[in-house]
Amino acid sequence: MLACASIGRAAADCTGLRIEQAWIPQAPPVAAVLGGYASLFNDGGTALHIDAVDGADFGGVEMHQMSMEGGMMQMRPLPGLDLPPRGSLVLAEGGKHLMLMNPKHPFKAGDATALRFHCGRQSTLATFTVRAPAP
Amino acid sequence: MQPSCSKSAPRRRFGEFLNVSKGLLRWSLLAGLAVLIGITAGLVVLHPASVQIQSGTLLRQPRPIADFSLANSDGKPYTKADLAGHWTVIYVGYTHCPDVCPTTLAQLKAVEKGLGVDAARLRFVFLSIDPERDTPEALGQYTHYFSPDFLAVTGPNAQLDALGANLGFVYEKVPGQTPQTYLMDHSSALILIDPQARLAGYLTPPFKTESLIGDLKQLVENLT
Numbered sequence: 440m441l442a443c444a445s446i447g448r449a450a451a452d453c454t455g456l457r458i459e460q461a462w463i464p465q466a467p468p469v470a471a472v473l474g475g476y477a478s479l480f481n482d483g484g485t486a487l488h489i490d491a492v493d494g495a496d497f498g499g500v501e502m503h504q505m506s507m508e509g510g511m512m513q514m515r516p517l518p519g520l521d522l523p524p525r526g527s528l529v530l531a532e533g534g535k536h537l538m539l540m541n542p543k544h545p546f547k548a549g550d551a552t553a554l555r556f557h558c559g560r561q562s563t564l565a566t567f568t569v570r571a572p573a574p
Numbered sequence: 575m576q577p578s579c580s581k582s583a584p585r586r587r588f589g590e591f592l593n594v595s596k597g598l599l600r601w602s603l604l605a606g607l608a609v610l611i612g613i614t615a616g617l618v619v620l621h622p623a624s625v626q627i628q629s630g631t632l633l634r635q636p637r638p639i640a641d642f643s644l645a646n647s648d649g650k651p652y653t654k655a656d657l658a659g660h661w662t663v664i665y666v667g668y669t670h671c672p673d674v675c676p677t678t679l680a681q682l683k684a685v686e687k688g689l690g691v692d693a694a695r696l697r698f699v700f701l702s703i704d705p706e707r708d709t710p711e712a713l714g715q716y717t718h719y720f721s722p723d724f725l726a727v728t729g730p731n732a733q734l735d736a737l738g739a740n741l742g743f744v745y746e747k748v749p750g751q752t753p754q755t756y757l758m759d760h761s762s763a764l765i766l767i768d769p770q771a772r773l774a775g776y777l778t779p780p781f782k783t784e785s786l787i788g789d790l791k792q793l794v795e796n797l798t
Contacts, residue, residue, distance in 0.1 A: 466676050467669075467719030469712060501751055505673045507762060507779065510663035512667075512674055514757045516750060533780075538672040540755060572680050 446513030453558040455483020458565035462481070463552070464532070464572040468545035475500070475537030475567055476530045477556065481522035487558050489520040494554040505533055514538075532572070589694045595618050605733035620716045625796050627789040630763070639680075639740040644701075644729030646716025652727045654771050661794050662767035663777070666743045668704035669716045679720040681783055686721055688787040690796040693723070701747035702728040709738055727733035741765050741773055 461477035479510045481487045481544070492500040502517040517535065522528055530536050537554070555562045576661045594606035600620060625632065639654065646652040665682065667675040679700060687695045700717045702708035705728045708716075728734070743761035745756055764777040765784075774793075 447630050464680075466672075467716045469715040469719070470669065470676070471707075472670050472672040474676070485626060499755070501750075501755065510625070510757050510778070511696070511744070511764055512762045513759045514671070515748070515750075516757075526670075530678050532673060572677055 451561045453487055453489070453556060454485065455481050456487055456489075456556065456558065456563045457482055458556065458563060459566040461565045462555075463539065463567050463569045465546070465548045467567050470546075471483045473497075473539040473542060473543060473546065474532070475507065475539050476532065477537075477565065477567070479522060479528045479530065479556075481524060481526050484524045486524055486540065487522040489508045489522070489556050489558050491557040492537055492554055493557070494539065496543050496552045497539045498543070498553065499568070500540065501538045502535070503538050504535050530560055609772055612730075625792050625793065627775070627777070629785040629789050631778070632766070632775035633773065636768050636770065636774045638772050639767075640736070642729075642737045642740075643732055644737070645710045645728050647675065647710045647717065647726035648709065657767050657771035661774075661790070662699060663696060663771060663790070664699045664701050664763070664765040664767065666703055666742070666745065666760050668700050668702050668754075668760070669713060670704065670706050671758070674762075676720075676776055678781065679717070679724070681781055681786075682724070683720045684783045685786045685790065686723065688783065689790060689794075690798070692791050692794050695798075696790060697725055698723070699725045699727055701734075702726070703729065703734055703743075703760050705729060705734070719729055723757070740768075742776070766793070 450494055457480040459478045459480070461475070464474050466473050466532055475492075479489075489502070492502060494500060502520055504515045504517050506513050506515070520528055520530075520535065525545075528535065539554075546569045548570050551566050553564050555564050625679075639657075641654040644652040646656075663682070665678060667678070669675065682698050686698060689696075698721070700713070704715050708728050710726070711726060713726040713728055717724045732744070738761075743763070743765065745760040747756055748757045748759055762779050764781075766774040766776060768774040777789065
């Protein structure tokens with residue numbers, strides 16, 4: 440019974456997690472890392488903690504925080520992303536974002552790739568589309 | 575007890591002074607005018623044009639920089655001599671930077687386009703402070719994706735440190751989650767170098783494409 444429950448949970452989406460406007464800024468074909476941006480919503484009544492993100496097209500994905508401290512650009516890995524009940528979080532340029540490492544092939548504008556957001560034993564798949572950043 | 579005397583004497587002396595000084599007054603006016611012209615000329619020479627920039631700071635007096643030895647992505651050395659004869663905008667960054675570096679390079683491409691013919695009077699340089707991962711060749715491929723006219727430059731840490739001390743930029747390696755995914759903190763300002771290869775000022779974020787175009791147009795058109 441317990442085993443059944445955990446198998447069921449493993450296949451389930453993160454409860455209440457909705458991912459929209461997911462995109463990757465177009466980068467040089469030789470780029471070893473790409474950025475990932477999206478709007479995350481927690482439609483549920485319990486807090487969500489995203490502890491990992493991965494995707495078949497990338498060697499690894501890290502969650503990062505960009506900040507400016509005393510004229511210095513700083514990038515720091517984040518242990519996870521937290522969404523309070525009915526809360527939202529924006530992954531955007533110059534703030535929290537995904538670092539998509541070692542792409543397995545070059546991406547051009549219009550390409551799409553799937554990334555999986557893990558919250559404990561559950562996970563939600565989101566499609567990210569490559570597009571040119573706004574000037 | 576001669577109040578009239580005591581009054582008339584100063585009056586006479588004052589009158590004499592006036593008579594005498596008519597010539598003197600003329601000379602002093604001329605001299606004053608000459609001094610004013612001199613000061614103005616001096617100011618004009620020191621500050622050939624009053625250039626106000628919106629997106630940063632110009633030094634009152636451009637600062638000479640020491641020679642340095644870096645590598646251009648085309649395999650040739652990149653030294654102080656490469657800075658002379660045109661304005662230069664240096665952007666300090668690295669290619670393993672997913673967020674701000676490609677965004678800024680894409681913005682500089684838009685600035686280059688917006689400058690039109692004036693773009694030929696300045697050079698954009700992407701200076702990588704991550705020579706461990708950014709080989710000149712890879713750096714060149716990355717940079718030229720944004721614009722074939724951008725220069726891609728890096729070099730040994732000792733040279734980057736010395737140039738940083740001269741130009742006022744710093745950088746620091748920060749451990750990542752794995753040894754390969756370390757991060758680089760780096761100064762965010764764009765560095766302005768004048769055609770005499772001197773440090774002229776900085777453009778600071780948040781960068782706005784239109785302001786950058788306006789500022790750089792002013793610089794290349796007024797200060798050569």
